[in-house]
Amino acid sequence: MRITGEIRVPGDKSISHRAFMLGALAHGTTLVRGALESLDVLSTIKALTAMGARIEKKGDEWHVTGGGLHEPESVIDAGNSGTTARLLSGICASIPGVTVMTGDSSLIKRPMARVIRPLTGMGASFLARQGRFLPMAVRGGGLHGISFSLEVASAQVKSALLLAGLKAEGTTTVTEPSLSRDHTERMLKHFGARVDRQGASVTIHGPQEISAREVSVPSDPSSAAFPAVLAAAVPGSKLLLKDVCLNPTRTGFIPVLERMGARIALQNIHDDSGEPVGDILVEGCGLRGTTIGGDEVPRLIDEIPILAVAACFAEGTTVISDASELRVKETDRIGALVKGFASLGAQVEERPDGLIIEGPLNPKAGSVQTFSDHRIAMSFFILSRIAGIEVNLDDTQCVDISFPGFFSLMEGCL
Ligand code: S3P
Numbered sequence: 001m002r003i004t005g006e007i008r009v010p011g012d013k014s015i016s017h018r019a020f021m022l023g024a025l026a027h028g029t030t031l032v033r034g035a036l037e038s039l040d041v042l043s044t045i046k047a048l049t050a051m052g053a054r055i056e057k058k059g060d061e062w063h064v065t066g067g068g069l070h071e072p073e074s075v076i077d078a079g080n081s082g083t084t085a086r087l088l089s090g091i092c093a094s095i096p097g098v099t100v101m102t103g104d105s106s107l108i109k110r111p112m113a114r115v116i117r118p119l120t121g122m123g124a125s126f127l128a129r130q131g132r133f134l135p136m137a138v139r140g141g142g143l144h145g146i147s148f149s150l151e152v153a154s155a156q157v158k159s160a161l162l163l164a165g166l167k168a169e170g171t172t173t174v175t176e177p178s179l180s181r182d183h184t185e186r187m188l189k190h191f192g193a194r195v196d197r198q199g200a201s202v203t204i205h206g207p208q209e210i211s212a213r214e215v216s217v218p219s220d221p222s223s224a225a226f227p228a229v230l231a232a233a234v235p236g237s238k239l240l241l242k243d244v245c246l247n248p249t250r251t252g253f254i255p256v257l258e259r260m261g262a263r264i265a266l267q268n269i270h271d272d273s274g275e276p277v278g279d280i281l282v283e284g285c286g287l288r289g290t291t292i293g294g295d296e297v298p299r300l301i302d303e304i305p306i307l308a309v310a311a312c313f314a315e316g317t318t319v320i321s322d323a324s325e326l327r328v329k330e331t332d333r334i335g336a337l338v339k340g341f342a343s344l345g346a347q348v349e350e351r352p353d354g355l356i357i358e359g360p361l362n363p364k365a366g367s368v369q370t371f372s373d374h375r376i377a378m379s380f381f382i383l384s385r386i387a388g389i390e391v392n393l394d395d396t397q398c399v400d401i402s403f404p405g406f407f408s409l410m411e412g413c414l
Helices: 013-025 039-050 082-094 113-121 155-167 183-190 221-233 253-259 294-299 301-312 324-328 333-343 374-387 397-401 406-413
Strands: 004-007 028-033 054-058 061-066 097-102 125-129 133-140 147-149 170-175 195-198 201-206 214-216 238-245 263-272 275-283 316-320 349-351 354-359 366-368 391-393
Touching: 004 406, 013 028, 013 039, 013 054, 013 061, 013 082, 013 155, 013 183, 013 214, 039 054, 039 082, 039 397, 082 097, 082 113, 082 133, 082 155, 113 125, 113 155, 155 170, 155 183, 155 201, 183 195, 221 238, 221 253, 221 275, 221 301, 221 374, 221 406, 253 263, 253 301, 294 301, 301 316, 301 324, 301 333, 301 354, 301 374, 324 333, 333 349, 333 354, 333 366, 333 374, 374 391, 374 397, 374 406
Parallel strands: 004 238, 028 214, 147 170, 366 391
Antiparallel strands: 028 061, 054 061, 097 133, 125 133, 170 201, 195 201, 238 275, 263 275, 316 354, 349 354
């Protein structure tokens, strides 16, 4: 088996959420092309509609008419989407009135104190289950700017504060220990806002009005990482991934795969709607182990499950560290990976902040529990295809959270 050809994975999830949110905050009608139409993004669209945005699909384009958001009539359900819950808290904090928000059985267990604390410092008030979980109620309006240093690099928290800061009186500055994805900063600028970066800090001066724009959403590098690993792990493969977002805060998996021995070329690089975009050509050779940690982790945090699969086929040791944030994603992804590998007869060492994988592992056919986590499901599907073994997944529907059409697109490459 060799993986060859050319594919385009669906639109970027992070950029799609932000395009709808900024479109809903902006005056006028924003046109969004190439948006990801996955369950997570639909949660954002439904929430913004309940808050007064008009969001309609016309042909291939979404039209978002915003500028007059208000408190919703009933409870907002963010579903499985941490990005919806956390970014929207920043928007709700700036709107006079009360918003009540909840989510599915995974989201209600994920930490919200990281947004509650700084948004409270800006003047919003929260009532949350145990003070830190959904469901929670936000009373918004009358915000003032603050300076806040994040303990953990998080684009969701940074973005919540920037979106609140857009409408707050005065200056809001967010400082991160290492740079997380910067789509919010880029898109705010694209919509005409003034945002300044100085080293690890980003500042927005409020209150500001933004106006409608056109946004083209590139393909999601986090989705492209699945076929990229499939091609990288199968010697003789040559796969072209078209129109992928090449924002350097997202492409940390590319140098990792190169260190592991894959040949990767970036082609046709250009700018679109404030984001670098291009094609990724992946050629598979034998893989070797590598070390993943430190500042590169925020640039590949969502790709660690599929990189762990690559490590399972690599010669030698792969050490993944500084990734304890994986424990509070859609599921505890470190635990889910260790259990998943073990169900296939492959032992890996679990660390509080990562994994040690002594490859190659030679996994055997078996059943894997996905914990209804889209990236765990897709990672073990790719593992099954590289190894040429049957892997039974307890939930395949969950891939619709970020990558509708995943199975048929991947089967088409085989
Ligand atoms: C996202 C930020 C990351 C990432 C998530 C999407 C975003 O989460 O894991 O899938 O769109 O801002 P954190 O901000 O919690 O690191």
